[in-house]
Amino acid sequence: MNTRGILTKSLQFIFIVILCSGLAGCGMIRGTIQRVGICILDTTILDLVDKIMDTKSGTMVQNGLAGDILLITGITELSPKNYKLLAQCALLYGAYGLFIEDENPELASELYTIGKSYGVRALCLNKKFRKGYENGDKIPALVKYVDEDYIEAVTWTALNHGLYLILNMDDPMVLINMPDVVALAERSTELQEDYFYGVGMLVMAAYYSIVPEFLGLGGGPESALKTFDKAATFSDGNLLLVDVFKARFYAPVIKDSDLFDSLLEDVLKTDSSVLKGGALLNELAKIKAKYYLEHKDDFF
Numbered sequence: 001m002n003t004r005g006i007l008t009k010s011l012q013f014i015f016i017v018i019l020c021s022g023l024a025g026c027g028m029i030r031g032t033i034q035r036v037g038i039c040i041l042d043t044t045i046l047d048l049v050d051k052i053m054d055t056k057s058g059t060m061v062q063n064g065l066a067g068d069i070l071l072i073t074g075i076t077e078l079s080p081k082n083y084k085l086l087a088q089c090a091l092l093y094g095a096y097g098l099f100i101e102d103e104n105p106e107l108a109s110e111l112y113t114i115g116k117s118y119g120v121r122a123l124c125l126n127k128k129f130r131k132g133y134e135n136g137d138k139i140p141a142l143v144k145y146v147d148e149d150y151i152e153a154v155t156w157t158a159l160n161h162g163l164y165l166i167l168n169m170d171d172p173m174v175l176i177n178m179p180d181v182v183a184l185a186e187r188s189t190e191l192q193e194d195y196f197y198g199v200g201m202l203v204m205a206a207y208y209s210i211v212p213e214f215l216g217l218g219g220g221p222e223s224a225l226k227t228f229d230k231a232a233t234f235s236d237g238n239l240l241l242v243d244v245f246k247a248r249f250y251a252p253v254i255k256d257s258d259l260f261d262s263l264l265e266d267v268l269k270t271d272s273s274v275l276k277g278g279a280l281l282n283e284l285a286k287i288k289a290k291y292y293l294e295h296k297d298d299f300f
Contacts, residue, residue, distance in 0.1 A: 065092070065095070065096050065099065066096065068092075069089075069092050069093065069096060072085075072088065072089060072092060073089055076088075076089050076118075080121075081125060083122050083125050083150075083153070084152075086118050086119075086121050086122035086125075086153070087118075087119070087122045087152035087153050087156060088152075089115070089118040090115045090116070090118040090119035090122065090152075090153065090156035090157060090159075090160060091115075091152070091156045092115075093111045093112070093114050093115030093118065093160065094111070094112060094115040094156055094159045094160045094163060095280075095281075095284070096111055097109075097111035097112045097115065097160070097163060098163065098284055098288075099284060099287070101163070101167055102288065102291045102295075105167055108163075108167060109164055109167055109168060112160045112161070112163050112164035112167070113160075113164060115156065115159075115160035116157055116160040116161050116164065118156075119153050119154075119156045119157030119160060119161075120133070120157060122150070122152070122153035122157075123142075123146060123150060123153045123154065123157060125150075126145055126146060126150060128142075128145040129142050129145045129146060132145070138179070138180070139179075139180040139183050139184060140179050140180065140182075140183035143183045143184060143186075143187040144187075146187055146191070147191070148191050148192065150191075151188065151191050151192050151195050152195075154184055154187050154188045154191065154200075155188040155195055155196060155199055155200050157184050158181060158184035158185040158187075158188050158200060158203050159199060159203055161177065161180060161181045161184060162181045162184075162185065162203040162206065162207065165177060165178060165181055166206060166210065166249075169210065178207075178211075181203070181207065182204075182207060185200050185201075185203040185204045185207065186200075186204070188200030188203075189201050189204065193234070194234040197234050197235040197238075197239040197275070197278060197281075198230070198231040198232075198233075198234030198235065198239070198242075201227060201230055201231040201234070202228075202231045202239075202241065202242060202245060204227050204231075205224055205227035205228040205231055205242075205245065205246070205249075205250075206224075206245050206249045207219065208220065208223040208224035208227055209221070209224040209249035209250045209253055210249060210253075221250065221253050221254050224249070224250050224253070225250060228242060228245070228246045228250060235275060235278075238274040238275040238282075239275055239278065239281060239282070239285075240267045240270060240272075240275070240281070240282045240285035240286070240289075241281055241282075241284065241285045241288075243263045243264070243266065243267050243285070243289075244263070244264065244267055244285045244288050244289050244292070246263055247259070247260045247263040247264050247289070247292060248288075248292055248299070251263065251299075252299045252300060255300070257296070257300050260292075260296065260299070260300070261293070261296075264289040264290075264292055264293050265289075265293070267285050267286060267289040268286055268289050268290065270282070272286065
């Protein structure tokens with residue numbers, strides 16, 4: 001069954017749950033029906049996201065992802081404190097933003113903002129994080145409260161926040177949030193550096209590439225190269241986004257157009273299915289590699 005079919009079945013189930021909840025005369029029975037419905041529902045959504053992430057047609061997903069995200073968002077809002085659903089929304093908004101950012105940066109920025117908000121909502125299910133956040137404490141002071149149970153939320157919040165920052169580097173006001181991105185990405189790697197093929201490490205590598213070494217913030221080409229190379233080890237080099245990000249952010253810094261070409265050409269030659277459970281990420285990498293090669297003059 002395709003992803004839309006799974007969602008249709010889910011929506012049918014929601015309707016039954018709502019109907020039964022309304023008809024049930026006893027509050028206890030109604031509450032039980034709703035809890036059972038949400039339990040089955042979040043399992044369905046997790047299975048759905050797994051299927052989306054392993055889809056081998058980036059174009060198909062790109063064309064249908066907006067509708068899927070809207071449906072998953074609606075389902076999530078039926079259970080607004082469900083950690084798993086909030087974290088999945090953060091992932092999907094970030095992924096869709098990556099698909100469209102080159103052609104539509106304004107919409108991508110909006111998607112990253114929404115993705116970050118879902119990630120923060122997930123993090124705020126941690127009582128200490130929520131209390132500090134509501135009191136106005138800064139994220140770098142709060143990430144210490146996040147443990148392994150929140151690895152998804154901290155990683156996808158870092159990804160959305162980092163991608164938004166990279167896309168809007170020309171806005172000085174955006175740069176004041178750089179410490180938040182670093183704190184989130186560092187916490188992700190501290191908790192589980194190989195989580196989701198090392199995405200947290202990949203965010204750090206891109207950050208090191210765009211932050212000049214002289215600022216003393218850990219950036220510079222040497223740090224960037226080491227971090228890109230380490231990020232690649234978590235997928236045995238099969239996460240093609242590592243090479244795409246390396247070409248996009250690192251190669252221009254060291255003014256190596258040949259490295260830019262070779263990395264992206266290799267991405268286009270590689271079978272997306274080499275990354276088990278993440279073929280969609282490699283399809284995304286191919287789309288971006290093609291775009292970057294066609295717009296090489298924008299980077300050199």
